Amino acid sequence: MIRTRALTKDFVVSRTRTVHAVRGISLDVEPGELVAVLGPNGAGKTTSLRMLTTLIQPTSGTAEVAGWDVVDHPDRVRAAIGYVGQGGAGGASQHVRDELVTQGEIYGLDRRTAKARAAELLEALDLTEQADRKVESLSGGQKRRLDVAVGLIHAPSLLFLDEPSTGLDPHNRANLWEHILRMRTAAAEPMTIVLTTHYLDEADTFAERVIVVDHGQVIADDTADALKAELAGDLVTLRVSDEHGAALAAIAERAPGTRSVRVADGGVVAGVPAGALGVRAQGAHTERESTVEIRTADGPGATPGLLRAADAAGIGVRRVDVARPTLDDVFLGLTGRSLRETGVDGAGPDGPDGPDTTGDATTSTSAPTKKEVLA
Numbered sequence: 001m002i003r004t005r006a007l008t009k010d011f012v013v014s015r016t017r018t019v020h021a022v023r024g025i026s027l028d029v030e031p032g033e034l035v036a037v038l039g040p041n042g043a044g045k046t047t048s049l050r051m052l053t054t055l056i057q058p059t060s061g062t063a064e065v066a067g068w069d070v071v072d073h074p075d076r077v078r079a080a081i082g083y084v085g086q087g088g089a090g091g092a093s094q095h096v097r098d099e100l101v102t103q104g105e106i107y108g109l110d111r112r113t114a115k116a117r118a119a120e121l122l123e124a125l126d127l128t129e130q131a132d133r134k135v136e137s138l139s140g141g142q143k144r145r146l147d148v149a150v151g152l153i154h155a156p157s158l159l160f161l162d163e164p165s166t167g168l169d170p171h172n173r174a175n176l177w178e179h180i181l182r183m184r185t186a187a188a189e190p191m192t193i194v195l196t197t198h199y200l201d202e203a204d205t206f207a208e209r210v211i212v213v214d215h216g217q218v219i220a221d222d223t224a225d226a227l228k229a230e231l232a233g234d235l236v237t238l239r240v241s242d243e244h245g246a247a248l249a250a251i252a253e254r255a256p257g258t259r260s261v262r263v264a265d266g267g268v269v270a271g272v273p274a275g276a277l278g279v280r281a282q283g284a285h286t287e288r289e290s291t292v293e294i295r296t297a298d299g300p301g302a303t304p305g306l307l308r309a310a311d312a313a314g315i316g317v318r319r320v321d322v323a324r325p326t327l328d329d330v331f332l333g334l335t336g337r338s339l340r341e342t343g344v345d346g347a348g349p350d351g352p353d354g355p356d357t358t359g360d361a362t363t364s365t366s367a368p369t370k371k372e373v374l375a
């Protein structure tokens with residue numbers, strides 16, 4: 001359904017500055033897949049989508065969408081796809097139903113077909129009650145559902161959604177997703193959906209495949225579960241008194257299945273009970289704690305052995321947490337940076353004028369390679 005080879009986009013912003021927004025992306029998306037493209041601000045997600053939807057031309061490389069080359073046959077591509085951009089589509093003063101019918105006609109449907117299709121989508125996306133209201137009077141969630149309806153009016157087999165649920169509250173996000181999934185399965189042929197999102201949980205829950213993009217390159221591509229298992233691992237966190245942090249870290253390093261270990265300052269704790277394992281002082285008192293964070297293939301399986309080894313070394317573990325990895329852990333494992341820290345929820349350090357630019361004397365930063373994060 002989508003095939004790109006070395007797809008590249010440079011924006012020449014001045015004589016001395018070029019933004020390397022997309023750097024040679026090669027990927028294939030099969031019919032019926034639901035793919036989420038994830039990455040920090042400025043990673044190149046929207047630019048990639050804009051090339052695939054023929055809104056901008058690649059600098060180099062090739063892209064075929066629905067069997068057509070995006071540069072040679074943009075009209076064919078546009079006829080085959082739906083695109084829901086970040087800005088939204090609806091004309092504010094139009095009535096909801098009219099907006100849909102007009103969009104259908106723009107796509108070449110005759111009026112009768114456009115009306116029938118509009119009615120179908122209004123029903124499927126729970127907008128029938130709002131059909132005769134003006135677009136500007138809709139709530140955020142209703143407006144976004146209308147955007148999706150507009151993207152689907154000509155029954156495309158491939159739908160691109162650029163951050164479909166940004167700005168919606170959790171209830172409306174869940175509601176939008178329910179509708180998108182229902183639309184997808186109701187289609188005669190399984191619809192292919194490619195979306196960008198800032199919501200890690202959304203990609204995790206709904207996407208069958210997650211493509212992680214950073215600095216204009218694909219740095220990971222698999223199911224969310226496979227990415228988490230291969231690239232992150234479970235996180236076991238053990239809290240001990242500050243003096244035992246380093247010794248416990250050394251024990252954890254040697255434990256089977258350990259991928260990486262980090263000792264962090266756990267802060268000051270008050271009222272540590274007298275006699276707690278490994279606490280030498282008598283009576284409740286205040287002291288610093290360490291947290292030892294262990295990435296391991298199997299957290300629940302590794303924890304008993306870690307506790308036994310700590311006990312044998314006279315180290316009292318005060319608290320144990322075992323957490324399954326998130327997609328943020330995957331990104332951290334790949335780049336050493338957290339998606340949240342790199343501005344996934346807003347402008348981050350890799351934003352517009354971040355490291356993706358080439359200046360006078362410098363070359364652009366190379367894409368980060370996979371590295372051990374917590375070593």
Ligand SMILES: Nc1ncnc2c1ncn2[C@@H]1O[C@H](COP(=O)(O)OP(=O)(O)OP(=O)(O)O)[C@@H](O)[C@H]1O
Pocket residue numbers: 011013019020021039040041042043044045046047048350351352353354356
């Ligand atoms: N028209 C343009 N001219 C110059 N630079 C651009 C243009 N469009 C995008 N860029 C730059 O290209 C890089 C990639 O931007 P893009 O919008 O594709 O990122 P993104 O991953 O979609 O980010 P976000 O999550 O913030 O939407 C950024 O550095 C951006 O500033």
